[in-house]
Amino acid sequence: MNIAKHNLCLYKKSPLSIQTYTVWHSSRHQSSLVSRQPNASSVEERKQSPSQLHRISTVNLVRNIILGKVFTSPFLFKHGVACLSKIANSRSAMLDPDRNALLRALIKPMIYDHFCAGTNKLEIKKTLSYLKTMGFKGVILIYSREIPAMPVEQLRELEPLAQDEDIDIWRDGNVKTLDMVEPGDYVGIKFTGAGPRVAQALALGRDPPQQLLDAMAVICERAAAQGSRVWIDAEQQVFENTIARWTVDMMRRHNTNNQALVSLTLQAYLKSARKTLENLLHQAYHEGWTLGIKLVRGAYIGSETRALIHDTKTQTDECYNSIAADLLTKSFPGFNKQDFPRVELFLAGHNSDSIRKAYALYQGQLQKGETPPPIKFGQLLGMADDISCELLAMGDDGAEKKTAAPMVYKCMNWGSVRECMHYLVRRATENQSAAQRMQSTVGVMQKELRRRMGF
Numbered sequence: 001m002n003i004a005k006h007n008l009c010l011y012k013k014s015p016l017s018i019q020t021y022t023v024w025h026s027s028r029h030q031s032s033l034v035s036r037q038p039n040a041s042s043v044e045e046r047k048q049s050p051s052q053l054h055r056i057s058t059v060n061l062v063r064n065i066i067l068g069k070v071f072t073s074p075f076l077f078k079h080g081v082a083c084l085s086k087i088a089n090s091r092s093a094m095l096d097p098d099r100n101a102l103l104r105a106l107i108k109p110m111i112y113d114h115f116c117a118g119t120n121k122l123e124i125k126k127t128l129s130y131l132k133t134m135g136f137k138g139v140i141l142i143y144s145r146e147i148p149a150m151p152v153e154q155l156r157e158l159e160p161l162a163q164d165e166d167i168d169i170w171r172d173g174n175v176k177t178l179d180m181v182e183p184g185d186y187v188g189i190k191f192t193g194a195g196p197r198v199a200q201a202l203a204l205g206r207d208p209p210q211q212l213l214d215a216m217a218v219i220c221e222r223a224a225a226q227g228s229r230v231w232i233d234a235e236q237q238v239f240e241n242t243i244a245r246w247t248v249d250m251m252r253r254h255n256t257n258n259q260a261l262v263s264l265t266l267q268a269y270l271k272s273a274r275k276t277l278e279n280l281l282h283q284a285y286h287e288g289w290t291l292g293i294k295l296v297r298g299a300y301i302g303s304e305t306r307a308l309i310h311d312t313k314t315q316t317d318e319c320y321n322s323i324a325a326d327l328l329t330k331s332f333p334g335f336n337k338q339d340f341p342r343v344e345l346f347l348a349g350h351n352s353d354s355i356r357k358a359y360a361l362y363q364g365q366l367q368k369g370e371t372p373p374p375i376k377f378g379q380l381l382g383m384a385d386d387i388s389c390e391l392l393a394m395g396d397d398g399a400e401k402k403t404a405a406p407m408v409y410k411c412m413n414w415g416s417v418r419e420c421m422h423y424l425v426r427r428a429t430e431n432q433s434a435a436q437r438m439q440s441t442v443g444v445m446q447k448e449l450r451r452r453m454g455f
């Protein structure tokens with residue numbers, strides 16, 4: 001048994017909060033990057049040697065297996081999520097995990113600590129430092145204050161405020177987040193978290209309120225001063241055009257130093273994704289700033305106008321992979337390699353096929369002497385840990401092969417257990433819809449646990 005020395009953790013300490021109009025769900029799943037069909041001759045050897053999961057603490061390994069079993073059992077999942085939802089939506093002190101010590105003792109170690117960074121600065125610092133010890137290049141930390149969603153008709157009726165307290169709270173939360181990250185880390189920003197009046201401006205295509213502009217200036221200047229980065233989340237289509245316009249204004253102002261201080265999120269499930277990217281590339285080229293792109297598939301398929309989204313999952317996959325490939329090879333139609341705009345690419349997702357293809361292409365470009373845009377990979381904390389570890393292991397292999405190690409990040413929220421309850425319900429739901437991948441993950445985690453126990 002060689003458990004002790006593998007006890008670097010994926011722990012978190014606590015929780016967080018929330019977002020607003022958000023729900024990231026995934027759907028299906030691919031196999032992990034880890035081979036699941038070792039040939040017979042290598043089985044014995046693998047029992048003895050550390051696997052790519054050796055970075056994960058035993059506590060976290062066991063928690064991954066238990067939660068995986070719950071998420072993939074329809075009975076346990078249904079009752080588990082019903083309990084979590086009841087707690088998240090209750091106003092009773094009995095069901096408030098911040099006030100009921102017993103409830104907190106049940107939720108925090110098993111669920112909260114798995115998905116969230118921490119409830120206070122000390123816990124969060126500990127989580128971040130453990131992740132870096134595991135080999136992650138950095139983190140994306142999100143202050144996710146949640147504001148109840150409102151229909152657009154209701155947003156329209158809101159009166160303007162001279163001083164919007166929601167924006168102040170949102171700014172302070174993001175500044176506090178910046179205080180907890182290090183150079184090279186990201187702070188994740190969700191505009192709708194700034195409250196209903198900001199959501200109103202987004203939905204109606206208005207300019208940002210001056211108070212929000214001032215808040216963003218403070219956040220960007222602080223991030224730049226400490227060497228951190230800012231990424232802006234993509235949300236529902238009703239907000240997206242305006243989010244993109246505001247984000248381009250920020251990139252124009254802050255991405256001038258051959259570096260993407262600010263990144264925009266592009267949703268590949270949209271039929272318009274490639275056209276949007278083409279426009280962004282033209283703007284970046286003509287105006288001379290660096291385009292920061294965080295590429296995701298898109299989380300709102302359940303609530304968006306379906307016609308805006310590719311008809312099939314395969315088309316979404318093709319769109320995601322082709323965007324990554326065209327950026328990495330600087331071969332986007334209408335542009336030539338020599339004067340391709342400066343781009344930084346962040347591939348956010350848990351799809352091993354896309355990750356594998358993009359990383360192989362990136363390495364291929366480097367080996368050919370090309371200069372592909374820098375690429376980073378990110379997964380959510382508590383999800384796809386096997387894929388994250390596989391990427392980290394590629395870095396180990398890379399050292400031998402003299403290739404660049406992938407830059408791997410974990411993305412997570414922070415806040416009190418109570419504040420995090422809605423986020424936790426969403427993570428549970430997302431994991432269930434990713435049941436096939438979860439089964440795969442549980443399989444490799446069980447194999448690793450057996451290896452540590454010597455059988």
Ligand SMILES: Cc1cc2nc3c(=O)[nH]c(=O)nc-3n(C[C@H](O)[C@H](O)[C@H](O)COP(=O)(O)OP(=O)(O)OC[C@H]3O[C@@H](n4cnc5c(N)ncnc54)[C@H](O)[C@@H]3O)c2cc1C
Nearest residue numbers: 026027233234296297298299312313316348349350351411
């Ligand atoms: C670090 C990180 C940051 C993220 N940030 C954001 C964000 O800012 N905004 C956002 O919207 N999402 C965000 N997401 C969520 C992301 O968009 C996906 O929902 C999630 O990652 C699952 O997709 P996947 O790429 O991991 O792979 P997969 O699980 O292989 O793909 C699932 C996705 O494919 C698409 N899809 C599924 N079925 C169909 C179908 N029938 N037709 C067409 N398309 C289909 C959907 O987009 C679905 O989410 C983020 C995810 C991560 C890991």
